[in-house]
Amino acid sequence: MKTNQLKSGAVLSYLNLLIGNIIPFVYTPIMLRLLGQSEYGLYGIAQSIMGYIGLLNFGIGGTIVRYLSKFRSQGDKEQEARIAGLFIKIYSVICGLILVAGFLFSCNIEIYSRSLSGQEVETLRILVILMTINTALFLPFSVFSSVVLAHERYVLNKAVSMISGVAAPLLNLLLLLCGFGSVGLVLSSTALNFVTYGIYTWYAIKKLGIRPDFRKAQPGLLREILKFSTFVFLASMVDVLYWSTDKLIIGWALGAAATAVYNIGASFNTYVTGLSTAISGLLIPRLTNMAVNNVPRSQFTELFIRIGRLQFILVSFIVSAFVAFGRQFIGLWAGAGYGEAYYVALLTMIPVTVPLIQNTGLNILYALNKHQFRSIVYLCIAVLNIVLTFWWVERFGIVGAAMATCVAYVIGNIIIINWYYYAHIGLDVPQFWKNILRMSPVMILMGTIWYFILDWIQTWNWLTFFALAIVYTVLYFILAYFFMMNPYERSIVKAPVQKAVTKAQKIIGYKR
Structure with a gap:
């Protein structure tokens, strides 16, 4: 069950x-x-x-x-x-x-x-x-x-x-x-x-x-809960400092209209986050049971890589598609006055892809009660984000606020936390990145080539947009199937297709 x-x-x-x-x-x-x-x-x-x-x-x-x-x-x-x-x-x-x-x-x-x-x-x-x-x-x-x-x-x-x-x-x-x-x-x-x-x-x-x-x-359970939650609280504080403080500062410095544009740009990051966390969010109880039963770290690594690869297939498609289609989509979707939202979205979305494909690692930290260091690091870089936002929002507007978030994410979520996963949790991070780098050429080539293709096309309407988006999607997943997926991932794709074909054959046979 x-x-x-x-x-x-x-x-x-x-x-x-x-x-x-x-x-x-x-x-x-x-x-x-x-x-x-x-x-x-x-x-x-x-x-x-x-x-x-x-x-x-x-x-x-x-x-x-x-x-x-x-x-x-x-x-x-x-x-x-x-x-x-x-x-x-x-x-x-x-x-x-x-x-x-x-x-x-x-x-x-x-x-x-x-x-x-x-x-x-x-x-x-x-x-x-x-x-x-x-x-x-x-x-x-x-x-x-x-x-x-x-x-x-x-x-x-x-x-x-x-x-x-x-x-x-x-x-x-x-x-x-x-x-x-x-x-x-x-x-x-x-x-x-x-x-x-x-x-x-x-x-x-x-x-x-x-x-x-x-x-x-x-006895002592409340004290244990409060001790555990202290560092979860720090992590929550960091999330607020990252995503709420920017809008508070922009609203204070530039007004409600600028906040609206930034909000549209930052919202795309939310969509990508939802795609990435759909599987890993279901694993918290299972990871907790693994931690209680003291399973070997190799089992955590296997799950870390397996879920990370699945997340990367989806996240890489969304990010590369947004790089190519984002300017035109925002223009057609949100209307005039939201052009800067594209650059806000890119600066907040691209660096966030790394913690998103690694969020199983965060759940592992929670299960092992080893999340304290991460919370402290995130708090430090969140303060850096605030300082940079105050400094750059006056010079570069809402794009400056997004730049501050980008820099902080690269330092904390990519460099420091990957070192911690490897050195102190025992996850095989080099093997994780070998897997991801082997999968990356499809994302990079598709995003880059189609950016210039769409830049060359001058006339835009929803019909043109959807027609090209369908071509992009089909081509991307064909390339992903042959050049990104391993046998296990291909089996996930083939299983429902084979089941659908079998049902269709039964129906056709029945009608005959």
Whole structure:
């Protein structure tokens, strides 16, 4: 059953990603035109502020699945229930802190009057208040979604995400058409949270039989959780410093419109991240079990390379396609005024491909409780990112902010962390990179050649764009099949094709 859940979860992950990438393609241009560049920028600034308020989680969220999986692997259902109860109590305290922080932010929002109008400042204040209430209200219920994931119920997890991914933009557009503006986006999120967290809560209690037990947990367990979460908190802080601080600084220095352009460019990085993490996110419980059972490091390396190769096939296609088609896509999709978003996307996307194809390594660090060094390194380079952003945003605008992020990623996520994986975790990083370098020529040649081909074509419309994109996609995966994939990866491709052919032959034979 575990294997079926994992396979089904992986299939649903990519189906979810397919839907999640197709919907924004249609939804985002409509949303941009209904909201307007300025209000979209305000929404981005509010989300960045909430990124900082979300740090009051203190990294606790990153520990839930680990400890639930640990006690589940030991067959200790009572401790599972007590862990769930303990986290709900912790989150209840954090909810109070979030409400206080959100109130303080909203009272001091005038700091943005340097670049925002009075009306824009008031809209930003309302967004922060509503987002704060939304975050605080549903935080304790996130424990139940973690219970579902720890029990490896991937099908339910991905099915709920898929339904939510389809419903969210439809509800957003409905509220936008009714004139609610950016406030409507927050109201939509609140309504969907009621439904999704309600499903997780019902399933965890009724189907899995995990009823939170609020009695005292094992002695010393809270101290252990807080120690573990301290470094998860540092990692979360780094993510906020990378992706939220840039927009806060741009909003303060250049205004809401510039923030909107940067937000569009940075959003492409989110799509690539989702593609990369679809498989590795399902492996956390399994990696935790491997760590508990003290398996040899060679088994971790094998998984690290195998998943990394699969991720690279997808990520390399997306990145090379964006290098070639990105300028034309942004022009057709977002409209006039978003040209700089292409360079923001490239500067944030390309260096991030390395940690994305290696995010199984991050999950291994969490499973082994060896993530402390990574968190400290990331904190240091995040501070460097802030300093460089303040310096370069005044000189180079939003492209300068993206350059700062790029430099920090190269130093921390590529150079230092790969050394740590190799020297202290025992992963065979040289072998990993030998695999990736052998696969890279297809990505480099396709991206470069098609960049100049598309640069030469002057007339652009959606028909031309899709026709060339289809040619590119077919050609890329043909080359990937013969020059990137190993026998195991080819078998993954051939299996469903052979099954479909067999079914077709049976149907044809039956009709005859």
